[in-house]
Amino acid sequence: MARKVQKLFKTVDELYKGYFPEQTKEEKERLKNQPKEPIRLRVKKLSHSLSLYLDLYKDGKREYEFLKLYLNEETDLGVKEQNRQNLEIAFTILHDRITELNKKGAGIISAKNKVNLVSYILYQADEALKKSGNPHGYYYTLNSLAKHITRYSGDKVTFQQVDKDYIIGFINYLKTAKNINYQRTGSERDKEVFLSRNTQHNLFMKFKYVLRKAVKDDTITVNPMDKLENSDKPKEEDGTREFLTIGEIKKLITVPCRNNTLKQAFLFCCLVGLRYSDVASITWGELTQDNEGANMLRFRMKKVRRNESNYLSDEAMRWLPERGEATDSDIIFTLSKNDSANKQLARWIKSAGITKRITFHCSKHNAFAI
Numbered sequence: 001m002a003r004k005v006q007k008l009f010k011t012v013d014e015l016y017k018g019y020f021p022e023q024t025k026e027e028k029e030r031l032k033n034q035p036k037e038p039i040r041l042r043v044k045k046l047s048h049s050l051s052l053y054l055d056l057y058k059d060g061k062r063e064y065e066f067l068k069l070y071l072n073e074e075t076d077l078g079v080k081e082q083n084r085q086n087l088e089i090a091f092t093i094l095h096d097r098i099t100e101l102n103k104k105g106a107g108i109i110s111a112k113n114k115v116n117l118v119s120y121i122l123y124q125a126d127e128a129l130k131k132s133g134n135p136h137g138y139y140y141t142l143n144s145l146a147k148h149i150t151r152y153s154g155d156k157v158t159f160q161q162v163d164k165d166y167i168i169g170f171i172n173y174l175k176t177a178k179n180i181n182y183q184r185t186g187s188e189r190d191k192e193v194f195l196s197r198n199t200q201h202n203l204f205m206k207f208k209y210v211l212r213k214a215v216k217d218d219t220i221t222v223n224p225m226d227k228l229e230n231s232d233k234p235k236e237e238d239g240t241r242e243f244l245t246i247g248e249i250k251k252l253i254t255v256p257c258r259n260n261t262l263k264q265a266f267l268f269c270c271l272v273g274l275r276y277s278d279v280a281s282i283t284w285g286e287l288t289q290d291n292e293g294a295n296m297l298r299f300r301m302k303k304v305r306r307n308e309s310n311y312l313s314d315e316a317m318r319w320l321p322e323r324g325e326a327t328d329s330d331i332i333f334t335l336s337k338n339d340s341a342n343k344q345l346a347r348w349i350k351s352a353g354i355t356k357r358i359t360f361h362c363s364k365h366n367a368f369a370i
Contacts, residue, residue, distance in 0.1 A: 008074040008075070009073070009080075012048065012049065015050050019071060020043060038057060039098050040055045041094045049072045054097060063218070071083045071086060116155075117157045118149055118157070120210065121142055122146050124142055124210055128142060142206055144180070145210070148170075148177060152177075162220075163224050171233070178193065178195070179195050179199070197235065201235060211223050242357055248352075255348070261334060262335060265333040269363035270363045271315055273310065273363075275361065276341065280335045280338075280341075282332050283329055284323055284326050285327075286299045297309070297312055
């Protein structure tokens with residue numbers, strides 16, 4: 001007897017028709033008067049596969065549980081066998097969910113709440129980086145959150161353990177937590193630096209963001225953050241933004257700086273209103289003129305990834321270095337990394353007799369103050 005040949009479903013449409021064929025008239029008639037199951041296995045068509053998920057309709061509300069199981073386009077019998085196994089697992093989960101629902105008369109008890117919390121935070125950090133392409137902001141803070149969660153409760157905690165008490169405990173931990181990102185050098189090597197109130201608030205808000213994401217993708221069904229009182233949540237500091245007065249800027253102009261490029265870059269930022277990330281990356285080719293011959297800087301802002309155009313005053317132009325033989329693609333100001341640049345800036349500010357805590361970030365505020 002000839003061996004039966006198994007057909008390979010090589011496209012998404014073939015997969016759908018092959019594994020989920022349309023019901024015949026007889027089947028539709030037979031099922032018409034039967035009670036509908038509260039949970040159904042459904043599929044979502046992707047580029048090269050079918051994603052399997054459960055659709056629960058109860059008490060007028062619809063919920064979805066994505067199983068992270070896929071039927072892939074079948075290039076060989078190995079892929080077909082894997083599809084068969086994934087489909088079998090999906091139907092097993094469906095049966096278990098229906099059983100749980102019937103027994104408890106409640107919602108689905110998802111196995112996803114056993115997902116590792118730290119791993120999930122790092123996954124969301126990577127997703128934020130993919131989306132923005134910017135390692136600062138969400139990516140940086142989510143990685144910091146993962147480190148503090150590990151220090152607070154270890155790296156084995158699952159979402160099942162994250163409740164109101166866990167979150168309040170984490171908030172209390174932040175109040176006395178050390179700043180693990182603070183780089184100690186020289187005489188400050190042994191200095192202990194604790195998290196500021198603003199940093200505590202920022203980490204809390206990112207934790208809130210992570211839990212909202214977990215609800216959205218059905219990792220958890222209830223957000224424990226919703227059970228917190230406002231009085232439990234970390235608050236931002238009531239502070240004022242530091243900036244330099246015109247008199248202080250004039251004083252800085254007269255005071256020498258050991259790094260003259262840094263002095264030029266900072267004064268240029270104060271007059272134009274640039275962030276460190278922008279002044280450290282602008283090129284000679286981004287300097288231009290409008291139709292009337294006025295000097296302009298047309299560049300793409302690093303932080304918000306948006307094109308910007310700023311007019312340049314004669315005073316701002318004076319603080320540009322000599323171009324020499326630099327090409328349009330060459331960076332105008334060659335600066336060290338942000339932390340190092342701010343330390344050099346602080347020494348220069350102090351040598352001018354200015355006691356304010358000034359960083360490159362303050363220069364952006366300065367443009368609005370002068």
